[in-house]
Each structure stands twice: as C-alpha cells, then as structure tokens.
Amino acid sequence: MKNENEKLDQLFENLENQWDIQEMNSQHANRFSEKLALKKRKKNYSFIYAIAASVVVVFGITLFYTNNEKPKELKFASKETKQTDSIFTVLIEHQLEQIKAKKSPENEKIISDALQQMKALDSDYEKIKHELEVNGESKPIIYAMISNLQTRISFLQNVLQHIEETEKFKTLNDEKTI
Incomplete structure (x- = not known):
C-alpha cells in the first residue's frame, strides 16, 4: 500500500510544473x-x-x-313516429344480437355480408330521417321510413333463417358421418 502511495506522490511531483494555473477572464463567469x-x-x-x-x-x-x-331519436317527428321508430329499432337490434351470437367459422361470411348490407340500409334510413327533419312529416317520407324498417327486419329474419338452416344441415351431415 505504501508503495502505491509513493508512486502517486511521485507522479504528482513530476507533473507539478505542467499544471495550467491561468485564471479565467473576469467576463467568463x-x-x-x-x-x-x-x-x-x-x-x-x-x-x-x-x-x-x-x-x-x-x-x-x-x-x-x-x-x-349519432342521436338515435328523431328530433322533428310526432310522438307516433318516434314510437314506431323505437319499436322497430329495438326489434332490429335484438335480431342483430341474435345473428352476432350465432357467429362461427362456417357462417362468418354470411354474417359479414349481412352486416355490410345492414350498413347500407342504415345509411338509407339516415337519409330518410334527414328528409323528415328538413321537410317535416309527410305520407311518402313516413311510408319510406316504415318500409326501410320493415325491409331491415325481414332481411335479418331471412339471414337468421339461413344461418339456422346451415347449422341444421351441418348437424345432419355430422350425424351421418359418425
């Protein structure tokens, strides 16, 4: 240990005259x-x-x-029109939930196509609602609204029926092969 301390002391003694000891300019600080x-x-x-x-x-x-x-409720409609819209909307949402619950690899294509078709029908319905707001209630607009709602319900019923037939057919084929 003493040896190392001596070496360090000697090193610093050798460097003693080589240190830069100039002071900094007064403006530097x-x-x-x-x-x-x-x-x-x-x-x-x-x-x-x-x-x-x-x-x-x-x-x-x-x-x-x-x-x-998007507001689901019709703004500029009579009480009966709002009531009709809400009843049909509940039915449509219920059928959509049933379809989504039946999703499987076998019927995935059917369901995705059905949901895409529903988006198109929904956009048509939004246009009808806009017409209802702009022009007020008239027989042609109310008829178009109800027709769209009925079309969506019957379409969803057909999709559900098709899915159930596909499942039944698959079940029958599975039973025959076993």
Whole structure:
C-alpha cells in the first residue's frame, strides 16, 4: 500500500510544473451565468408547450368522441313516429344480437355480408330521417321510413333463417358421418 502511495506522490511531483494555473477572464463567469439563464428559460417554455399540446390532444379527443355519437331519436317527428321508430329499432337490434351470437367459422361470411348490407340500409334510413327533419312529416317520407324498417327486419329474419338452416344441415351431415 505504501508503495502505491509513493508512486502517486511521485507522479504528482513530476507533473507539478505542467499544471495550467491561468485564471479565467473576469467576463467568463458573467457569460456562463447568462448562458445558464437562457437554458433555464428554454426549459420553461418547453414545459409550457408540452402542457398546451396535452390540452389540445385532450380537447381533440373529446370533440372526436362527442361528434361521432349519432342521436338515435328523431328530433322533428310526432310522438307516433318516434314510437314506431323505437319499436322497430329495438326489434332490429335484438335480431342483430341474435345473428352476432350465432357467429362461427362456417357462417362468418354470411354474417359479414349481412352486416355490410345492414350498413347500407342504415345509411338509407339516415337519409330518410334527414328528409323528415328538413321537410317535416309527410305520407311518402313516413311510408319510406316504415318500409326501410320493415325491409331491415325481414332481411335479418331471412339471414337468421339461413344461418339456422346451415347449422341444421351441418348437424345432419355430422350425424351421418359418425
């Protein structure tokens, strides 16, 4: 241990005249302080920008989700029209749930095609609702609305029946092969 300490002492003695002992310019400390103050200010601004960006993102998400919610209820319709719409809508949603519950690899294509067709019928229904709001209740618009609702219900009933026939056929074929 003494040997190592002696070596270190000797090393420092050899370097003794080679040290840079010049003093810094008197303005150096002031410039350093100014640069340090500028860095601190920049950090404060970045923090404020981060908060502002977060607020904008939250605000944007809020607008996105509130604007995508479509009102299901008819705004400018009589009580009977609203009631008819709600009854048919409940029936349609119930049948859609039944179809989605029967989803399997064998009937996946049927269900996806049916859901795509339902989207087209739904968009037609939205157009009818818009006409109802713009032009008010008239016999042709009410007839178109009810016709669309009936078409959607009968279409879903046909899809359900087709799925059940496919399942029955598969069950019969499975029983014969066993």
